[in-house]
Amino acid sequence: MAPLNVLMVGTGEYTTGFVGGGMSGSDKKVGVVGLTLFDLRRRGKVGKLSMVGTSGNKFPAIRDHLHKNITQAYNGLDTSFDSFPADDKRDADAYKTAIDALSPGDAITIFTPDTTHYPIALYAIERKIHVLVTKPAVQLLEHHQKLQDAARKNGVFVFVEHHKRFDPAYADARFRAQKLGDFNYFYSYMSQPKSQLETFKAWAGKDSDISYYLNSHHIDINESMVPDFKPVRVTASGSKGIATDLGCVDKTEDTITLLVDWVKKTDPSKRATGVYTASWTAPQKAGVHSNQYFHYMAAKGEVRVNQAKRGYDVTEDEAGLVWFNPFYMKYAPDDEGNFNGQTGYGYISFEKFVDAVTALKEGRVTLDDLDKRGLPTLKNTIATGAILEAGRRSLDEQRPIDIVEENDVWSLK
Template identity: 50%
Template sequence: MDKVDVLMLGTGEYTTGYVGGKAADSDKGAGVVALTMFDLRRRNKVNRVGMCGVNGKKFPGIRQHMQRCIGDVYGGMDLTCETFPGDGEVNPKAYVDASATFKAGDVGVIFTPDDTHFDIALDCINKGMHVMVTKPIVQKLEDHQKLAKAAAEKGVLVAVEVHKRLDPFYADARDRIRGGLGNFQYMYAYMSQPKHQLETFKAWAGKSSDISYYLNSHHIDWSEWTLAGVARPIRVTATGSTGVAKGKGMDTEDSITLTVQWQNMNDKTLGCAVYTSSWAAPKSDVHSQQRFFYMGTQGEINVDQAHRGCTVSTDQAGFASVNPLFMKYTPTNGMFSGQGSYGVRSFENFIDACREVNSGSKKPSDFDDGSLATVHTTQQGTAILEAGRMSLDADGQPMDIEYDGDGHTPTAIKPHKFE
């Protein structure tokens, strides 16, 4: 199969590991997207690599950071990368010019603020590019439906980067649930990041998105994937906690809890899921607490993603619970050796899928089977997140997710009418 050209849209923490003029104070100091694309180029799956942001003045610092954290660490890995806009330019629409230099069948990888995803993705789709978007793919069900329609019309592959599906613990839990735990009864999921992340995200926190879109989206997508054909979400009620962010001058919730009523498809019985996310947690042994409890009518599962029994303590960094299953940054014989980590596999699987579509051996619709989180199979997640935001803005009023008959694809979100 031919190699593909890749345009990375977004230059922040997840792409480069560079935030505020230095390495991100998180578990992604060397980034994920750029490192993965450079390695895929080394392995002859990717050819040309571009990177697009808004502020070109950041690129000299980004290049120095990537050389220090990637090039100097992994055997002189080739970091050749075209950048948009120019180093001295600031251009919020730079993605239009950047994507114009790529061709149909190339790949756009979008890691930008949530409220920009729709416009950037639609621009790439209309140019015939395959697109992978960080979660949430968009903030509104209506926009999700528009992207799905455009992707079908253009015959391109569009998916959400939700790597939890590739976490071996989460994937095994999903198989056990679908293999014999009966109807859905109850789930509680929690995910957090330390409060210093509010400084990392201060440019958009509470302005263009919130912590539910940013973190609850992980466990919500896992639920949609796990319960596909088993249950569907029908009602969302949201509550929030405040104080820390507002003390920093950010008008946003510290923690958001979504209570979601799910309806089992076989007999219309009900289950309940509670998703809580926070970016006001204290600094601890992990950057992000991540765990869930799931109960079906015939069994239950507990998963603590943050603590897998692997700990490290150094004079420089102190004590930490580490997760090389996500990203293995430690080199082997001077070379990057994290190809088996699910942070890498998430992108590599998508690149491989795009190459298969370009070769004609597969169609985009072939990946709607759950092997990728495609734009056509993830609309319930968007509906839950949007309904949650609507409920918060309506002082906790429940929001109903509507469907066309007994289908799985939501059609609308409306305030619940009490009898």
């Protein structure tokens, strides 16, 4: 079977590393999506690549950026792609033209503002296109379930890009947690520096919040660790004052904490507590781009993982002390000069999707098989979707929000 053709929807930091007319100042200076797919094409796993944004006039600079920082850095790695809209056009609906240029069985990746995920994913699914979408898959529980139904109806695979599932420490912790008895308590913290508010100023606080953006990582990890528990109530708290001083809209929260009640599906008398905190107003020179750690406690033991400082730091006169994370994306080339980041969990996440779609098209697996593998499918991430929307509603309505699940149908009250 021919390699999988992939359209990249979204041309920003995560796809290309190109932000505001130049290289991103984050740890994703050459992006993740594009680089990974260019390398998967080199390895014969994907075929034709394309990219769509809303402003075609960015593409000449993006191509120059990719050629300079990827092609010239990795042994002439091919960074060619078809682009939509044309270089002299601006079109907010260009994703439709780009998806229409695909064939049933092709795939797309979606790395765009949260409010756009649902219409883009649904448009692709209805045309029998497989979908990888960044987290959160969507902002509304209703939309999550509509995508789930549409994907089943059209026989396509939808993968939510929860890459922390493939972090080796997190994956090992999830495995070990199965032997520790009933879930009792989970606490997580994840932050990024204030500079990210400049990157995300077009939507920060208006169209989405820091909980959707960062809490989604650890809520999914918690959900994947405790398949026999389900969330039933969410109470959210948000702090304000820093982001607004940096020019964000008045309603922008700096830090959001969700307090979540969980119950055991077979015995509701057994309850657990989850506390998830996310912030995008951390200090600028903390030495790490993403502070990230969690504490999981169960009936017979506990797990602590701190992935902020991984025993590897570099100090430079200009930047000071920095802790790098090559376990996520490893940008150093191999001894032949080729890209050598295939073991990074950021890369593995995409390869898992490509391999799953290929196996599905070849008839080696079914959609049910993929759900059972514990991959971050729509079915396996629905509790995360419910918690995130409940958190937003709790902040807006200033009250706890109940999560109700009956016969696999989820709702909020």
